[in-house]
Amino acid sequence: MKKVVFIMLALFISMLSLSQNDTPSVPIDEVEISPPAFTGIENYIDIARAEVNNLQEYISANIKYPEEANLNGREGTEVIKFNVNARGQVTDIDIVNGVCPEIDDELVRVLESTNGMWKPGIKDGIPVSMEQEVSIVFSLSGNAEQTHEKFVTIATTCFSKGAECFFEKGKAKRAEQLFTRGMTYMPHDQSLLLMRGLCRYERGNHEGAREDWTRLVELGSTVDMNSDFFVQIEGLEGYEALTAILEGK
Numbered sequence: 001m002k003k004v005v006f007i008m009l010a011l012f013i014s015m016l017s018l019s020q021n022d023t024p025s026v027p028i029d030e031v032e033i034s035p036p037a038f039t040g041i042e043n044y045i046d047i048a049r050a051e052v053n054n055l056q057e058y059i060s061a062n063i064k065y066p067e068e069a070n071l072n073g074r075e076g077t078e079v080i081k082f083n084v085n086a087r088g089q090v091t092d093i094d095i096v097n098g099v100c101p102e103i104d105d106e107l108v109r110v111l112e113s114t115n116g117m118w119k120p121g122i123k124d125g126i127p128v129s130m131e132q133e134v135s136i137v138f139s140l141s142g143n144a145e146q147t148h149e150k151f152v153t154i155a156t157t158c159f160s161k162g163a164e165c166f167f168e169k170g171k172a173k174r175a176e177q178l179f180t181r182g183m184t185y186m187p188h189d190q191s192l193l194l195m196r197g198l199c200r201y202e203r204g205n206h207e208g209a210r211e212d213w214t215r216l217v218e219l220g221s222t223v224d225m226n227s228d229f230f231v232q233i234e235g236l237e238g239y240e241a242l243t244a245i246l247e248g249k
Contacts, residue, residue: 201238
């Protein structure tokens, strides 16, 4: 029997990626900004799916769980960024958190098919390029609540084992692998991002560490820098780099 496919989508809009040269510099409180809008359903040819009326429904209606990913039981949360340029075209697609190459390719395919279905973002009355982020949960069984519980359980187990490897066994490489696996399921988890960054820094991947910690800031995560955790890591090589990013330096 074919397994059930559950897809859930969330859309985030970043105002930080507005083109720097689109308009003259003016005080932020005087700038009028409106995000890109997915308005191309009228161009959607498949009459049988004429009820599709937003990006979430469009992706859900068009995406196909890759057969290889299905057979191999690959599940997780795919996160992908892209720009909607001033002409309403989808550009600069970037996989932030991939489940597997087959799912990566399928989501890119569907997003590319939305070209011509966007009204560009507007800054001070002028169309500009804006970044968006899509997060989709791929699960082979269960409803939304069951899938969330399953993914949280897996991610929590990965975090616990990773922390043990890092702090007690001194195995930063294995710890990083565990944190990365946890992020396959819960890519927005603050603790996983924080710890994977520490592992990366300890292993010499300073750029990767900064990417994880910058992601924390982008997601609006609130980190208590007076907690016992920061006392515990104060002697680590990446401590100063981490605190500098969290403090916006």
